[in-house]
Amino acid sequence: MDLDTNYRGIRFRMIDEQDRIRPHIRLFVNQTEVVSLEHAVSPGDTLHLICALSGG
Amino acid sequence: MTLTAMDKQRYARHLSLPELGAAGQSRLKNSKVLIVGAGGLGSPCALYLAAAGIGTLGLVDHDVVDLSNLQRQVLFATSEIGQPKVRAAANRLTALNPDIEVRPLELKLTAENVLDVVRDYDVVVDGTDRITSRYLINDTCVILGKPLVSAAIHRFEGQSLTYLPDKGPCYRCLFANASDAQTPNCADAGVLGVLPGVMGAIQATEVIKLVAGIGEPSVGRLLTYDALALRFAEFNVARRADCAVCGDNPTIVTPQDAMPASKTTAAQRSLISHATPRQLRVRLEAAKESATPVLLIDVREQHEFECGHLPNSINLPIGELGTRMTELVATLDSVSRGRTARPDVVFLCRSGGRSLQACELAVGANLTAVPINLDGGLLAWSRDVDHDFPVAPAG
Numbered sequence: 001m002d003l004d005t006n007y008r009g010i011r012f013r014m015i016d017e018q019d020r021i022r023p024h025i026r027l028f029v030n031q032t033e034v035v036s037l038e039h040a041v042s043p044g045d046t047l048h049l050i051c052a053l054s055g056g
Numbered sequence: 057m058t059l060t061a062m063d064k065q066r067y068a069r070h071l072s073l074p075e076l077g078a079a080g081q082s083r084l085k086n087s088k089v090l091i092v093g094a095g096g097l098g099s100p101c102a103l104y105l106a107a108a109g110i111g112t113l114g115l116v117d118h119d120v121v122d123l124s125n126l127q128r129q130v131l132f133a134t135s136e137i138g139q140p141k142v143r144a145a146a147n148r149l150t151a152l153n154p155d156i157e158v159r160p161l162e163l164k165l166t167a168e169n170v171l172d173v174v175r176d177y178d179v180v181v182d183g184t185d186r187i188t189s190r191y192l193i194n195d196t197c198v199i200l201g202k203p204l205v206s207a208a209i210h211r212f213e214g215q216s217l218t219y220l221p222d223k224g225p226c227y228r229c230l231f232a233n234a235s236d237a238q239t240p241n242c243a244d245a246g247v248l249g250v251l252p253g254v255m256g257a258i259q260a261t262e263v264i265k266l267v268a269g270i271g272e273p274s275v276g277r278l279l280t281y282d283a284l285a286l287r288f289a290e291f292n293v294a295r296r297a298d299c300a301v302c303g304d305n306p307t308i309v310t311p312q313d314a315m316p317a318s319k320t321t322a323a324q325r326s327l328i329s330h331a332t333p334r335q336l337r338v339r340l341e342a343a344k345e346s347a348t349p350v351l352l353i354d355v356r357e358q359h360e361f362e363c364g365h366l367p368n369s370i371n372l373p374i375g376e377l378g379t380r381m382t383e384l385v386a387t388l389d390s391v392s393r394g395r396t397a398r399p400d401v402v403f404l405c406r407s408g409g410r411s412l413q414a415c416e417l418a419v420g421a422n423l424t425a426v427p428i429n430l431d432g433g434l435l436a437w438s439r440d441v442d443h444d445f446p447v448a449p450a451g
Contacts, residue, residue, distance in 0.1 A: 023376075026291075033291065053209060055096070055185055056183045
């Protein structure tokens with residue numbers, strides 16, 4: 001999986017210069033939160049990118 | 057207060073529900089619910105809670121009705137354009153249910169007034185349209201131990217999460233440190249008019265359940281709604297032990313405005329150094345052969361940074377700097393390791409205003425280096441040093 005190849009710049013939107021997930025983004029594999037970028041995904045897993053929303 | 061004969065007629069369909077019944081309806085009647093934001097979410101939520109017989113409904117908003125609101129804010133009529141939202145809302149809600157008390161609170165919540173406003177209510181609904189308000193309301197609810205039903209919308213998608221004191225994660229556990237600059241608002245990105253109808257109705261559902269003591273609230277379960285696919289999803293969110301407000305060692309113990317006014321004194325401001333773009337270029341050249349490194353902190357927003365930035369600069373948007381200062385100190389320590397001299401820390405932005413604010417924050421935080429402001433910012437850099445340097449528009 002190389003999101004940044006298919007969607008240029010998406011990595012920087014999600015990951016900061018210190019290789020940490022940005023604080024307004026949460027990553028979930030299926031329904032479970034993932035805090036490490038080293039987390040392995042299995043075939044059939046769904047990765048959800050959840051961004052903080054402000055609209056009301 | 058017990059139910060009157062009129063109540064029994066009005067709420068007959070509720071009384072027929074064994075889960076709710078007269079006892080549940082009485083709880084609704086005796087409850088006080090505060091809705092912050094009389095917008096897309098607040099409108100349907102307030103209408104349903106008024107219809108459901110919530111005894112006291114407080115409504116906070118400091119805006120007036122605008123024509124562009126009416127595509128989704130179903131509380132208001134075209135004839136009410138220009139009127140304060142909370143007053144128009146109070147008229148509408150009272151017409152719907154004259155037996156409840158509606159309190160129009162025409163004010164903006166701030167760190168100074170939020171405790172007094174929230175204290176009197178049993179449940180709080182967040183229907184605001186700014187991340188900074190979301191944190192203020194969340195932190196206040198955690199501090200006061202009030203249940204909070206949050207929701208947010210964007211284009212075709214919605215999110216909701218319910219906080220119950222000591223029972224699950226708060227909004228800050230979910231998003232520790234977001235800023236409005238990272239999250240486009242409805243005015244810029246657009247929103248499907250009916251979307252807040254769905255999410256606001258979900259908030260009203262959660263409030264009724266919480267007050268009546270029935271069902272299972274969405275605590276620790278982030279609910280997302282995709283209107284285009286017509287699909288709901290749920291994600292497990294855990295309370296964070298390091299959460300700044302509900303964690304084991306909270307650092308936020310009183311409500312705070314997102315960016316407190318600078319409290320730096322003239323003496324502290326004198327601790328800030330200044331560099332012109334040409335001076336910075338000389339300093340950067342010298343750093344290549346010097347023991348004193350230069351740490352460049354670009355405090356513009358992420359999208360501005362992406363359009364073009366100085367090599368090796370680190371992006372720390374000004375809105376995040378206050379809460380990420382410890383991270384900056386750690387970076388400074390790691391750059392300093394093994395060197396005899398502390399690095400120069402240069403803050404820069406588009407025109408030099410935000411970076412000066414950053415310098416003041418750094419002085420206030422006792423950063424162990426003299427902060428240097430790039431006067432005139434990257435616009436001046438582009439003018440005086442590198443004519444090809446692309447500077448993104450502000451905002």
